[in-house]
């Protein structure tokens with residue numbers, strides 16, 4: 109008898125192409141169909157329960173099953189399901205969300221342009237940055253410097269700003285005017301340097317690139333406070349202060365991509381607060397609405413707003429769903445929940461430190477070469493040799509094995525290469541963190557046994 113899962117898998121196989129997927133390979137295996145969620149837990153159509161260590165895709169900040177968000181969507185949809193913010197129009201939820209964002213953002217950042225995703229936010233950033241300089245008589249000041257292994261989305265500009273070579277190969281990217289410097293990834297690339305020496309060295313590559321290109325050509329630098337999809341690469345403490353110094357010295361704009369780091373993930377409202385960055389632009393998405401409805405945005409400083417308001421004339425850019433009222437209403441309620449439940453403070457003072465302490469226990473495992481994390485985002489490196497940091501062969505196999513063991517053990521953990529990542533909902537409790545760690549330990553043991561069995 110064909111089960112519901114099998115029927116759905118067959119339809120999925122016939123019609124549905126998935127993101128970042130080898131579709132032929134997936135069709136042989138069949139998809140896992142996630143059908144229910146509550147709190148920090150997911151269930152698939154076979155009833156398999158999993159602790160969602162990834163909060164969906166880094167985004168479900170307030171956890172699943174929040175009826176307040178459902179009610180916010182229902183109410184807004186029943187009043188006004190959609191209207192745009194073109195033609196001198198706007199809607200109450202878009203206004204109120206913009207006000208709330210200004211309230212929680214760094215003091216000098218009080219302006220937002222709404223989008224539908226993080227990628228659209230970074231496409232917007234590229235156009236606004238270039239326009240900002242052009243209206244001031246410097247149209248040639250258009251190059252944006254980014255990092256290798258950065259992730260800034262999957263649109264043409266988003267993928268070009270990103271530094272993932274395997275994405276650039278599909279579609280003839282990056283587009284002109286985007287440069288990539290080496291990343292501050294000490295574990296893989298630091299060699300014998302101390303993290304502090306390495307952080308300074310990698311930050312100074314920005315100054316070298318600016319001087320190579322000519323400061324009159326360089327518009328901005330873009331970076332995630334910590335690189336998320338690239339493997340939760342947390343820069344050494346010397347990195348961001350040096351980046352900020354260089355941006356200030358040469359007067360280039362600083363773009364802090366807060367799509368993952370925003371809204372409490374690192375123990376502050378923004379990663380920029382945690383790493384001491386003073387951004388001119390902050391792309392946002394994900395935790396903005398806890399993923400309940402798609403919405404993103406670009407927040408920017410008063411200094412930038414002054415030029416865009418008073419010298420730029422009409423900004424010929426925007427999206428149908430910029431400021432979508434139902435998405436904005438959900439995002440507003442989401443931020444109110446984060447405030448009312450003091451989730452940012454909880455991450456900073458309670459569950460964040462607790463998770464980081466427990467996560468460090470994994471360093472005792474023979475497969476783990478490094479554990480790292482901040483707030484409620486963590487990574488661990490799977491290695492063959494803890495001392496030399498030698499990788500396992502072939503690259504990525506151990507990560508895939510560990511991820512699959514996690515899933516069967518009832519835990520969603522992300523693998524990028526041989527780096528294991530977690531980024532759970534901000535509402536996770538200490539007991540649920542204990543469960544996460546125990547399942548991670550069991551999955552590491554299962555992975556070691558499988559590797560030893562060859």
Ligand SMILES: Cc1ncc(COP(=O)(O)O)c(CNc2cccc(C(=O)O)c2)c1O
Pocket residue numbers: 165225226227228230259260261262266332336337365366367368393394522
């Ligand atoms: C820093 C950053 N900037 C922009 C984007 C693009 O956002 P959208 O996807 O909403 O267009 C992201 C998205 N980050 C992202 C998206 C999908 C998968 C994974 C993964 O870690 O597997 C990470 C991101 O992490």
